[in-house]
Amino acid sequence: MKRLSLPLLILVSSALYIFIIPDAPLVLNLLFKLIPMWLIITYAFLQFRGNRSFTGWIILAGLLFCMFGDGLLHWFLIGLSAFLIGHIFYIIGFFKEWRFSLIRVLTIIPISFYAIFIGLILTESLIEKGNSALFIPVIVYTIIISAMAWSAVMTGNKWAIAGSILFVISDSILAWNRFVSDIPYASVLIMTTYYTAQFFIAHSIKLFISKRA
Template sequence: MQANRLPVLILVLSILYIFIIPQEPLAFKLFFKLIPMALIIIYAFYQTPKQKTIVHWLILIGLFFCSIGDGTIQWFVVGLSAFLIGHLFYLTGFVSQWKFSKYRVASIIPIGIYAWIMGNELVQAISNSEDTYLVIPVIIYIAAIASMAWFAIMTGNIFASIGSILFVISDSILAWNMFVSPVNYEHVFVMVTYYAAQFFIAHSLKSLGRKHTQLVW
């Protein structure tokens, strides 16, 4: 399979899953849900050199754990745990590519504010529900994904940055719909931003880990 054809195939199969595949039976739905992620992981391999560095393996492992989370999110704690592990691998990989810029450092302010507001809303909603045991896991997860986004921005890699921000948006919509209030077309918004996030993170491997990388910003 040629790498330049994979993005089109990923797009087509993502649209197929989001808009056409029925909700039931669950096994059938999950099968088509995971196909785009499997292709994104294959695409990620194509973006890495033969001599892979630690950042390549960390991001690839992160993609793998996120695909597990994607397939198990209906069992919320299991899926959340898999996504958390995936974000920790992403975070570690991005930390290894840190490139200082005072403007990128400053991005911690809006990210921190957003994480605080979102976290506060979710904690209040969960505390008033029967799922109070989820308060601590959700706080840990918000801290992890916010940190992942900031460290992605600190790489200076535009694709990693866009991917991480889209991931935050996707998870925020999912969490808001689940715990705070219903979001119209939640499934569409969550999956579109999720697949796009993973694709951009996978595409970032083309330049991450290389000594002579032209940073976009």
């Protein structure tokens, strides 16, 4: 039961934020938005506590910067920058766990095609709506999160792979809803996939350690 208590708390706090907490006041909304990430960071730490795990600490740093991104996304470019740093930490951690496989290497092709597809649509929409100042930041972020997804695939770790894909889905919904056109229930879809992605990435640490044992 103890093993399930923290994941259950993460689930309950996530559901509370997604379905119950109002958008205003902003301070209250941000507080409840960050609680699931604090719990996920705690869960990640518990996966490698007592082990000298470089990957564990790097992924923990990624989670921490993503939490900063959560809190700062109201100020879009600042939040985006924090998420960008978080993804760079994930990339470092995942490439440290590189497990070569030709099939996994070739997944760079569909990931690249998707990055180009979503990148073209977003940049076209940004230009049309007069947000050309966001052109470069959005393109850089698209490249980095795609690299993060590919680096996760290269680990062969099913939790890291699932988490990275869900992260891409979450950010794709967010970007489409913000810059292209409204998506029904966007907030629910974004946060559900996002919290799940972060939990899976946190849980992936355990599998990395067990493979080394």
